[in-house]
Amino acid sequence: xxxxxxxxxxxxxxxxxxxxxxxxxxxxxxxxxxxxxxxxxxxxxxxxxxxxxxxxxxxxxxxxxxxxxxxxxxxxxxxxxxxxxxxxxxxxxxxxxxxxxxxxxxxxxxxxxxxxxxxxxxxxxxxxxxxxxxxxxxxxxxxxxxxxxxxxxxxxxxxxxxxxxxxxxxxxxxxxxxxxxxxxxxxxxxxxxxxxxxxxxxxxxxxxxxxxxxxxxxxxxxxxxxxxxxxxxxxxxxxxxxxxxxxxxxxxxxxxxxxxxxxxxxxxxxxxxxxxxxxxxxxxxxxxxxxxxxxxxxxxxxxxxxxxxxxxxxxxxxxxxxxxxxxxxxxxxxxxxxxxxxxxxxxxxxxxxxxxxxxxxxxxxxxxxxxxxxxxxxxxxxxxxxxxxxxxxxxxxxxxxxxxxxxxxxxxxxxxxxxxxxxxxxxxxxxxxxxxxxxxx
Amino acid sequence: xxxxxxxxxxxxxxxxxxxxxxxxxxxxxxxxxxxxxxxxxxxxxxxxxxxxxxxxxxxxxxxxxxxxxxxxxxxxxxxxxxxxxxxxxxxxxxxxxxxxxxxxxxxxxxxxxxxxxxxxxxxxxxxxxxxxxxxxxxxxxxxxxxxxxxxxxxxxxxxxxxxxxxxxxxxxxxxxxxxxxxxxxxxxxxxxxxxxxxxxxxxxxxxxxxxxxxxxxxxxxxxxxxxxxxxxxxxxxxxxxxxxxxxxxxxxxxxxxxxxxxxxxxxxxxxxxxxxxxxxxxxxxxxxxxxxxxxxxxxxxxxxxxxxxxxxxxxxxxxxxx
Numbered sequence: 231x232x233x234x235x236x237x238x239x240x241x242x243x244x245x246x247x248x249x250x251x252x253x254x255x256x257x258x259x260x261x262x263x264x265x266x267x268x269x270x271x272x273x274x275x276x277x278x279x280x281x282x283x284x285x286x287x288x289x290x291x292x293x294x295x296x297x298x299x300x301x302x303x304x305x306x307x308x309x310x311x312x313x314x315x316x317x318x319x320x321x322x323x324x325x326x327x328x329x330x331x332x333x334x335x336x337x338x339x340x341x342x343x344x345x346x347x348x349x350x351x352x353x354x355x356x357x358x359x360x361x362x363x364x365x366x367x368x369x370x371x372x373x374x375x376x377x378x379x380x381x382x383x384x385x386x387x388x389x390x391x392x393x394x395x396x397x398x399x400x401x402x403x404x405x406x407x408x409x410x411x412x413x414x415x416x417x418x419x420x421x422x423x424x425x426x427x428x429x430x431x432x433x434x435x436x437x438x439x440x441x442x443x444x445x446x447x448x449x450x451x452x453x454x455x456x457x458x459x460x461x462x463x464x465x466x467x468x469x470x471x472x473x474x475x476x477x478x479x480x481x482x483x484x485x486x487x488x489x490x491x492x493x494x495x496x497x498x499x500x501x502x503x504x505x506x507x508x509x510x511x512x513x514x515x516x517x518x519x520x521x522x523x524x525x526x527x528x529x530x531x532x533x534x535x536x537x538x539x540x541x542x543x544x545x546x547x548x549x550x551x552x553x554x555x556x557x558x559x560x561x562x563x564x565x566x567x568x569x570x571x572x573x574x575x576x577x578x579x580x581x582x583x584x585x586x587x588x589x590x591x592x593x594x595x596x597x598x599x600x601x602x603x604x605x606x607x608x609x610x611x612x613x614x615x616x617x618x619x620x621x622x623x624x625x626x627x628x629x630x631x632x633x634x635x636x637x638x639x640x641x642x643x644x645x646x647x648x649x650x651x652x653x654x655x656x657x658x659x660x661x662x663x664x665x666x667x668x669x670x671x
Numbered sequence: 672x673x674x675x676x677x678x679x680x681x682x683x684x685x686x687x688x689x690x691x692x693x694x695x696x697x698x699x700x701x702x703x704x705x706x707x708x709x710x711x712x713x714x715x716x717x718x719x720x721x722x723x724x725x726x727x728x729x730x731x732x733x734x735x736x737x738x739x740x741x742x743x744x745x746x747x748x749x750x751x752x753x754x755x756x757x758x759x760x761x762x763x764x765x766x767x768x769x770x771x772x773x774x775x776x777x778x779x780x781x782x783x784x785x786x787x788x789x790x791x792x793x794x795x796x797x798x799x800x801x802x803x804x805x806x807x808x809x810x811x812x813x814x815x816x817x818x819x820x821x822x823x824x825x826x827x828x829x830x831x832x833x834x835x836x837x838x839x840x841x842x843x844x845x846x847x848x849x850x851x852x853x854x855x856x857x858x859x860x861x862x863x864x865x866x867x868x869x870x871x872x873x874x875x876x877x878x879x880x881x882x883x884x885x886x887x888x889x890x891x892x893x894x895x896x897x898x899x900x901x902x903x904x905x906x907x908x909x910x911x912x913x914x915x916x917x918x919x920x921x922x923x924x925x926x927x928x929x930x931x932x933x934x935x936x937x938x939x940x941x942x943x944x945x946x947x948x949x950x951x952x953x954x955x956x957x958x959x960x961x962x963x964x965x966x967x968x969x970x971x972x973x974x975x976x977x978x979x980x981x982x983x984x985x986x987x988x989x990x991x992x993x
Binding site: 300303307325328329330438439492493494495496497626629630633634637640641642644645646647667 | 737740741742743744763827828829846849851852854937938939940941942943944954957958959960961
């Protein structure tokens with residue numbers, strides 16, 4: 231029996247070792263996890279300098295956006311060792327801090343002289359701190375981002391189209407500055423034939439599964455006055471989430487969806503709006519700044535053919551926050567290496583190169599540089615947007631809160647169920663239940 | 672029987688006894704046959720317990736807690752039957768159950784009708800029937816992921832073939848309707864794809880049933896001058912019925928769990944129009960991370976399917992015994 235036990239133990243140990251071996255990071259190697267998109271390629275390029283300076287080899291685990299949260303949060307929840315460094319979504323900060331997935335960086339920042347005041351305040355608040363508004367840092371701002379718009383500048387510049395628009399609306403055709411103007415412009419272009427092809431007003435986010443429609447609709451909700459709470463930190467949502475302004479904002483988003491999106495865009499997110507624009511179907515489209523460098527360089531619709539504009543205001547000016555901070559994963563086997571990367575990444579020169587490669591640095595050395603606004607056709611809009619961003623809940627229960635919003639918005643906007651007021655009232659009910667379960671109400 | 676015969680028989684029996692090998696147990700270290708049987712069965716039982724029974728028991732346990740898989744450090748609290756209460760009183764979940772029932776009903780009805788008709792026609796053994804049988808079976812052999820993506824393109828309102836075919840036959844402009852984006856059409860778009868994919872499966876089972884009917888019964892009916900219609904209703908249908916019911920059982924259980932096809936085609940949308948129970952369960956468990964509540968929902972679904980299947984199997988057995 232003893233022999234049997236020993237054999238079993240031996241087999242079990244061998245199995246355990248064989249499965250553990252691949253996940254053991256070498257001391258001179260770091261794995262950085264992020265989403266698979268344009269800025270990730272820029273980061274690969276940028277990180278070559280880190281390898282050259284330190285000799286540490288960089289490995290990258292880039293997950294497509296639709297699977298990013300599932301894949302990485304499963305990794306964190308299961309105590310995996312895949313990632314030494316993680317550029318995770320801003321909403322994850324609360325849960326990751328409370329569950330001990332991220333290393334708290336305050337002492338490290340103090341020791342290395344890294345000052346959070348060197349970064350844009352909105353970015354630090356969104357990408358680094360938990361609880362919000364406190365100087366507890368769990369990430370270094372890595373990729374500033376916001377939702378904004380781009381349009382077919384060549385179509386807007388056509389004299390015959392300008393004349394027709396002037397005649398119809400009484401104003402000059404230009405990138406819209408308010409949501410009313412946005413709707414008017416989208417309706418004007420929708421169904422028009424340009425260059426022998428039927429075009430549509432605007433491509434917007436309507437995706438149901440992850441975060442798409444919530445990120446898209448808040449572009450309308452925030453400017454019309456939507457707030458998460460009446461009193462910050464009190465979770466008193468009734469009258470804020472379902473305020474008169476919020477209802478108008480949601481109605482405006484639905485109107486834009488109904489009047490002016492290309493056929494079949496009932497479940498569209500980043501990729502689909504880019505496709506609609508690049509294929510010459512949409513006069514305007516929304517997406518994250520992260521994609522703008524690629525769009526500006528696009529052979530068919532970039533260069534002189536494209537223009538950019540920040541989210542139009544209505545009652546107030548606001549943009550939906552995207553972007554991420556870079557965190558050190560607590561489970562890393564190469565803590566020193568991971569921290570060394572953070573220290574290297576925080577340097578002003580590295581941040582400047584990061585911006586030049588297509589990453590969105592939010593270091594003041596980059597943003598306050600006099601040449602910044604002219605460095606890219608969308609740089610000035612980026613500055614405006616980053617000063618007016620609003621973020622989704624960053625609570626540890628953000629996933630439940632987000633799914634509830636996805637459902638209520640999609641049911642109303644895409645599936646025509648109920649009214650905007652009913653959708654937002656239901657959302658208040660859903661969110662109240664979540665916060666009650668969390669013991670916060 | 673003479674004494675000589677008896678002696679010969681005894682000798683033969685003795686020889687036979689000598690040829691019979693000694694029990695396996697006696698050849699392996701004195702273990703009993705029962706012990707050896709257990710030795711062989713134990714790994715399978717352990718595997719079954721590990722991958723089937725243990726998760727089930729664990730899910731039952733979690734269903735009475737507030738556990739969330741994405742917050743492993745949170746204090747685990749017993750919440751009694753609160754999860755069950757919330758699931759059973761959640762109107763969204765009841766809507767998902769209704770949606771599921773709608774899918775199950777229509778897919779089974781269409782697949783059974785079309786599948787049996789195809790089987791009946793194939794059973795006529797016309798020229799080239801083997802070729803057509805193979806062609807009909809192709810959709811069933813494809814991966815649901817491939818089928819889902821394939822039909823997504825077919826349903827695309829601007830470039831999809833489906834809309835063009837409808838447009839060609841009805842005159843309705845192709846981009847004027849969206850199969851996957853319309854609240855009224857999206858459920859039917861999934862029913863169409865599921866029927867396209869799984870009718871061959873029903874056809875195969877029905878074909879087995881039809882081929883199991885002995886020819887002499889039809890020959891006897893011919894002698895009795897029974898009409899073709901009479902033969903169909905009095906012989907073919909009753910004798911194939913257990914097979915048809917078996918196909919309905921298999922498809923019913925499968926379609927109650929329908930997930931991949933819906934996820935790939937509509938993701939449960941537009942809104943929650945096509946959100947079947949399995950998708951609601953997935954959202955609850957792996958998007959909202961309310962593991963405890965998702966477990967209670969899974970248990971409720973399990974009990975429902977198990978109960979309904981049992982009732983159905985009893986009915987099936989009665990039909991077989993007729």
